[in-house]
Amino acid sequence: MRALREVAGRAQEKYGHIAHVALAQRLQDALRSVTCETQIEHHEIGTRIERSGDTGRVVHRDRRVALGLEDLREQRRDVAVVLDDDHAPRSLRPFAHRHTLRRILNRVPTRKRKPGFDTLAIHAGQEPEGLTGAVTVPIFQTSTFAQEAVGKNKGYEYARTGNPTRTALETCLAALEDGRWALAFGSGMAATDAIAHLLKTGDHVVMGDDVYGGTYRLFVRVFEQLGIATTAVDMREHASTRKAMRKNTRLVWIETPTNPLMKVLDIRALADIAHKGKALAVVDNTFASPYLQNPLAHGADLALHSTTKYIGGHSDVVGGAIIGNDPQLRERLAFLQNAVGGVPGPLDAWLVLRGAKTLSVRMERHSANGQAVAEWLRDHPKVSRVNYPGLRSHPQHDVAKRQMRLFGGMLSFELKAGEAAAKRMAARTRIFALAESLGGVESLIEVPLAMTHGSVRGTKLAPPAGLVRLSVGIETVDDLIEDLAEAIG
Ligand code: P1T
Helix, strand or coil: CHHHHHHHHHHHHHHCCCCEEECHHHHHHHHHCCEEECCCCHHHCCCEEEEECCEEEEEECCCCEEEECCHHHHCCCCCCCEECCCCCCHHHCCCHHHHHHHHHCCCCCCCCCCCCHHHHHHHCCCCCCCCCCCCCCCCCCCCECCCCECCECCCCCECCCCCHHHHHHHHHHHHHCCCCEEEEECCHHHHHHHHHCCCCCCCEEEEECCCCHHHHHHHHHHHHHHCCEEEEECCCCHHHHHHHCCCCEEEEEEECCCCCCCCCCCHHHHHHHHHHCCCEEEEECCCCHHHHCCHHHHCCCEEEEECCCCCCCCCCCCCEEEEECCHHHHHHHHHHHHHHCCCCCHHHHHHHHHHHHCHHHHHHHHHHHHHHHHHHHHCCCCEEEEECCCCCCCCCHHHHHHHCCCCCCEEEEEECCCHHHHHHHHHHCCCCEECCCCCCCCCEEECHHHCCCHHHCCCCCCCCCCEEEEECCCCCHHHHHHHHHHHHC
């Protein structure tokens, strides 16, 4: 073990590159066996450790290179084995996104500063392809991967278990949420389902009382049948949330901002409540996107996204993702990802990855347009109420300012004339398309209770029947306001 550390230390000193592999214990175990899939994280997914004589060999599938550990001393190569145990020096702890960037800028000396969000969005997991130099990650449209001998492969076996395009997406998403790993799914609901599958009969879930209708439907209509009860509570009220916790509460589901009422929940405070009760704190970060809010930095255990929305950004793909730090949680969720099989196809993974590259510039415009539309609606004589965290009048504006970078493009409002007028208005816009979903470059309008939230009708989660929800796109804002003005009449 010490020898490995020394090699890693020297590689780090000499080359300034870090490729983390796994917990030191796992590395040790791997070296004891002849060949072993290591703990899988970030772009190192599928890296195998093979024993070769007295030393280990790292087979790094992304680059299709096999480096003897000894080689690292001699060669200027950007792959090293690094430890992730408590004894490893801090400088050797894995920092996958920084490492990824170093791999891209192969000859740039070690930098202290962490790469910025946009650099990560464009480069993390997306270094030029090894065989051809293709600058864009290829769509590996294959269901399986040829093996050299039984059990000997280049890190991929079967595309449900892993696909290089998906690996690139997962690496990028981990970097954007500043997490240590990400897992991509075929939809936001498939990602939610994987988390729900961490639970067992007799467990209990505490959930916000304003969440995406499909999330509530999954927990109440599917998992309650399996003996997992859910309590919905207004999570703006921390005392009520604490009261809703039971001895058997294992999951606290925090969606913020909430869909569709735009409540803003204090992630740090709710994560503390969850952890006091030994429950996992999961934040559905779909409405904010990783550019506006990073739940892991506020104490959440997992961040979840419907990548269908802002990350994909172009209304052309359905996808989901989970991001976290704890390797054990990753192992359990990766098992479920493979065992249940709700994975994205390679083209879908590629589309989400392409969307992610422009996330920050889109979110800046979504937020500017969202603020302008919210202020215009606030001042409109026929509007009774506007829910947008960027308005100073929003009851949790201060919490939003603390945990969000900007306030995004989602808002909801009510007309004084009520439900029928709201439905008429939603059908009259010309630029805002009347459609479910959100987060694309094009503006959308909908009436939640009649559309996205039909599954909570008749429950205490039901939004007001006359509530109109807008996903404000990145079109010219004056055109958007004019469209709304004509539709309200
Ligand atoms: O649609 P899917 O990719 O499966 O994601 C589900 C989901 C999860 N979490 C939030 C906060 C969501 O808003 C969604 C999907 N929401 C819509 C389709 C909608 O129009 O609200």
